[in-house]
Amino acid sequence: MNWLFGFCLLSDSEFSKGFDYIIKNLAKFTRSVGISYAFDRRYWYFYPRVLTHLATKSMYYNSIIETIGDTPLIKLNKLNEGIEGTILAKVEYFNPGNSVKDRIAIKMVEDAEKDGRLRPGGTIIEGTSGNTGMGLALAAVAKGYKCIFTLADKQSQEKIDILRAVGAEVIVCPTNVPPEDPRSYYSVAKKYNETIPNSFYPNQYDNLSNTAAHYETTGPEIWKQTEGKITHFAAGVGTGGTISGTSRYLKEQNADIFTLGIDTYGSVFKKYKETGEFDEKEVFPYLTEGIGEDILPKNVDFDLIDEFIKVTDKDAAIMARRLAREEGLFIGWSCGSAMHGALRWARKNLKKDDLMVVLLPDHGTRYLGKIYNDSWMKDHG
Numbered sequence: 001m002n003w004l005f006g007f008c009l010l011s012d013s014e015f016s017k018g019f020d021y022i023i024k025n026l027a028k029f030t031r032s033v034g035i036s037y038a039f040d041r042r043y044w045y046f047y048p049r050v051l052t053h054l055a056t057k058s059m060y061y062n063s064i065i066e067t068i069g070d071t072p073l074i075k076l077n078k079l080n081e082g083i084e085g086t087i088l089a090k091v092e093y094f095n096p097g098n099s100v101k102d103r104i105a106i107k108m109v110e111d112a113e114k115d116g117r118l119r120p121g122g123t124i125i126e127g128t129s130g131n132t133g134m135g136l137a138l139a140a141v142a143k144g145y146k147c148i149f150t151l152a153d154k155q156s157q158e159k160i161d162i163l164r165a166v167g168a169e170v171i172v173c174p175t176n177v178p179p180e181d182p183r184s185y186y187s188v189a190k191k192y193n194e195t196i197p198n199s200f201y202p203n204q205y206d207n208l209s210n211t212a213a214h215y216e217t218t219g220p221e222i223w224k225q226t227e228g229k230i231t232h233f234a235a236g237v238g239t240g241g242t243i244s245g246t247s248r249y250l251k252e253q254n255a256d257i258f259t260l261g262i263d264t265y266g267s268v269f270k271k272y273k274e275t276g277e278f279d280e281k282e283v284f285p286y287l288t289e290g291i292g293e294d295i296l297p298k299n300v301d302f303d304l305i306d307e308f309i310k311v312t313d314k315d316a317a318i319m320a321r322r323l324a325r326e327e328g329l330f331i332g333w334s335c336g337s338a339m340h341g342a343l344r345w346a347r348k349n350l351k352k353d354d355l356m357v358v359l360l361p362d363h364g365t366r367y368l369g370k371i372y373n374d375s376w377m378k379d380h381g
C-alpha cells in the first residue's frame, strides 16, 4: 500500500509530469512514506486525486466529436468598465469546429441515428450559415456520412472554404429572396433532401434536438461553472436553440435568472416578442451572420426570453474588433452583437452582485475578409 500513499504526497508539478514519470520515480516517492500515513487524516484529502489520476491515465479522445463542449467562461476586464456586476463570456470557439454549433450538430445526427432517419452511408443535407455545416461535417467525417450544404451568398468566403476543406459539397444561393422562393437556401436544401435517397435533412431551425443539445450541455456547464451564481444570460438568436435550451435549464435551477435575446435590425424577433405580430415590414437585408430571422423557427421559445435588444451591423462589428484587441477574444461578428447588446443592457440594469454570462458563438478567422479587414470596414461605412 505504500506506493498508494506515496502517490498521495506528490506535488502538483510532479503530477503534471505525467504517469510515466511517476511510475519511474515511484521508489523515490514511496521511500519516505510509512503506512502510518493511512491513519493520518491530513492526507485523506489527497486520495481522490490518486483515483482520478488512475482513472484518466489513458488521456485521449476516441474521435474529434468527444472534444465538443466544456468551453471556458472568461471574465471581461476592460470592456465592462462602468458596469456594476460581473460579465463572463462563454467562449464557444474552443469547440473543435470553432463554434457553438458543434453541440447541436452531433446531437441532431445521433438522435437521427437512434430513430432511423439517418442510416449508414447516408448523406446529410442542411441549409446553414456555415457553423452548423462545420459541426455536421466533423460528425460526418467521424461517422462516415456525406454532406451537402446550401448557404446564402452573404456568408463569408472563409466559411465556404472551410466546409469544402472538410469534404463537404457547398451550394451558394442568393440571399435576397424570400425563404419560400425555390432559389433560397432553405428551399434548395429541401429539394436535395427530397431527391437524394437515404438523405437526412437536420433542419436546425425546427429540429428540437437543437434546443435539447443546449439544455443537456450548455445550460449545465454554465450553471456548474458559475457555481449557481449566474443571474443573467445573454445570447444572439438565430434558430433559437442556444437561448431556448440554455435558458430552460438555467430557469429550472433558478426561475429568477433573466434571459436577454440579441436580435438584429432586419429581423422579426423583437417585435414579435413585444406585440405578438409577425411584421414583414421589419424584414430587410442586413449583414450580420447567424442571428436574426425572417421566419419564426420552432426552436425559438419566446416564453423563455425575457427581453430582446436589437444591435446594428456596425455596432456589432466595432464591438467584435474591440473584444479582439482589448480582451484578446478573437471572436465572430455575431459575438460583437451579443456583447454590444448585453453591455448596453447591463450598463443600465446590472447590479453589484449580479453575474451575467454572454455566449459568444464563433471564431474571428471566419470574418477576416470582412469585419477584421480595414478596407472592407471603410467600404461598408
Ligand SMILES: Cc1ncc(COP(=O)(O)O)c(C=O)c1O
Binding pocket: 129, 131, 132, 236, 237, 238, 239, 240, 241, 242, 243, 289, 290, 291, 332, 334, 335, 361, 362
Ligand atoms: C455565428 C452565429 N451566431 C449566433 C447564432 C445563433 O444561435 P442559435 O441558432 O442557436 O440561435 C448562429 C446560428 O446560426 C451563428 O451561426
